[in-house]
Amino acid sequence: MRVYLFIAAIAGGVTWLITPLIRHIAIAIGAVGEVRARDVHKVPxxxxxxxxxxxxxxxxxxxxxxxxxxxxxxxxxxxxxAVLAGAVLICLLGMADDLWDLDWMLKLSGQLLISVFVAWGGVQIIFLPFGSLVTASPSIxxxxxxxxxxxxxxxxxFVDGLDGLASGIVAIGGIAFGFYSYYIARSSPSYASMATLLDVALVGICVGFLLHNWHPAKLFMGDSxxxxxGYLITCASIIMTGHLDPATVHTSVYMPVFMPILLPxxxxxxxxxxxxxxxxRRLSKGQSPMHPDRMHLHHxxxxxxxxxxxxxxxxxxxxALISFGSIMILFFPVMYVLVGMVIAAVVLAVFTMAPYVRxxxxxxxxxxxxxxxxxDIRRTSVAPAGPTADPTRGNAGHRHHVANSRHGK
Known part of the structure; x- marks a missing residue:
C-alpha cells in the first residue's frame, strides 16, 4: 500500500508543479475558451x-x-x-479540440479509433458475468x-461544467475503485495490480490539478x-477483469458492484x-446529442x-455515496449498507433542495x-357610506336645511 501512496504522491506533485507552466503555454498558443451562453464562468x-x-x-x-x-x-x-499510448493519443485529440473546437462527429470518430487501438493492444474485457464468468470472444x-x-x-x-467538479468526481470514483481492485489483487502472490496502479495515479493527478482548478479556476482541464x-478510469476497470479467474473467483466476490462490465x-x-x-433531452427536441445547453445537473x-x-x-x-456504498458491501452486511446509504441519501437530498425550499x-x-x-391600502382608500360618515358634510347639510326652512317662512 505504501508504494501505491508514493505513486499517487508523485502523480499529484508533478501535476501540481507543472500546471502553472501549462497555463502559460495555453495562453501563449491561444487555448483560451471564449465565454459562451452556457458557461458558468464570466472571464475567459x-x-x-x-x-x-x-x-x-x-x-x-x-x-x-x-x-x-x-x-x-x-x-x-x-x-x-498500450494504456499510456492511448492516454497520449486521447490527450492530443482533446488538445486539438481545446484549440480548434473540433466537430463532434470528428471527435467521436477519433475516440472510437483510439479505443479500438487500445483494445487491440491488450486492454480488453476478458470475462462476461452471464450467470458465471464466461470468456468473451475477441470480437465481442x-x-x-x-x-x-x-x-x-x-x-x-458532459459533467465537466463547474470548477473542480469532474476532477473531484473522478478522484472519488478512483479511490473507491482502487480499494476494490486492491481487494481483488490480494489473491495474487505479490498484491501487484495494474488496475490499482492506474487508479492511484489517476487520483493523484486529479488532486494535483484540483488545487489549481478550485473555484475560481486558474486553468480548465478542457477536453484534453x-x-x-474518463479514459483512464475505464481502462483500470477493464484491466481488472483479467484478475477474475472463473476457476477461483466466485460470483459473490464481484457481485457487490454487480458485474465488472458495469464498474465504470x-x-x-x-x-x-x-x-x-x-x-x-436533445433527441426529444430533434437536436444533435452533442448540442450544448444549460440543462445539465450542475446547471x-x-x-x-x-x-x-x-x-x-x-x-x-x-x-461518494454511490461509489463507496457499492464498495462497502464487500465488508459489511448488505442490510446495514443499504440503511446507511438511505440515511446518507436523505441528508444529501435535504442539502440539495435546501436553497430551493428556502x-x-x-x-x-x-x-x-x-x-x-x-x-390595507384598499381598505383605507374606500370611504364608508351613510349620513354620519363625514361629520363636516353632515353639518353642512343641516345648515342648508335650516336656511331653506327660514326662507320658506
Missing part, C-alpha cells in the same frame, strides 16, 4: 489542463516501472504501454471495450483533461446519468440557488406581506 480562462495531468501520469508510471514491487507489471505484458471483447471507453470519455466530458480522466457506470454514475439525460444545481462551491461539494457527496418560503412570505399591504 485558459484550458488544456489535461496536458499537465498527462505529464503527471507519465512521470508516475515511469517511477512505477522502476520500483521492484510493481515493476513486474511492465514486463511480459503490453497493457501498461473489443466491441464492448471500445463502447465502454467512448461512453466513459463522453460522460466525464476530461477525456483523459458505478464509479461514474453521476456523469453517466447526466449524459443519458442530456442525450434523451440545475445553480438554478435552484446553490453557489458554485456548494453545488460541487453536494455533487461530490452523491458521487427561496420558495421567502417568495410565499413576500407574497403574503404584499397581499396584506394591498388589502
Amino acid at each position: 480562462t485558459p484550458r488544456m489542463g489535461g496536458l499537465a495531468m498527462l505529464i503527471g501520469l507519465m512521470v508516475a508510471m515511469l517511477f512505477a516501472s522502476r520500483m521492484p514491487f510493481i515493476s513486474g507489471l511492465f514486463v511480459g505484458s503490453h497493457q501498461a504501454w 471483447s473489443m466491441a464492448i471495450t471500445a463502447f465502454l471507453i467512448v461512453a466513459s470519455i463522453n460522460a466525464v466530458n 483533461g476530461s477525456m483523459l480522466l 457506470i458505478l464509479v461514474l454514475f453521476l456523469p453517466v446519468l447526466d449524459m443519458c439525460l442530456a442525450i434523451i 440545475r444545481m445553480l438554478r435552484i440557488g446553490h453557489s458554485v462551491q456548494g453545488a460541487v461539494l453536494i455533487l461530490w457527496g452523491w458521487a 427561496s420558495r418560503l421567502l417568495e410565499i412570505r413576500t407574497e403574503n406581506v404584499m397581499a396584506s399591504a394591498a388589502q
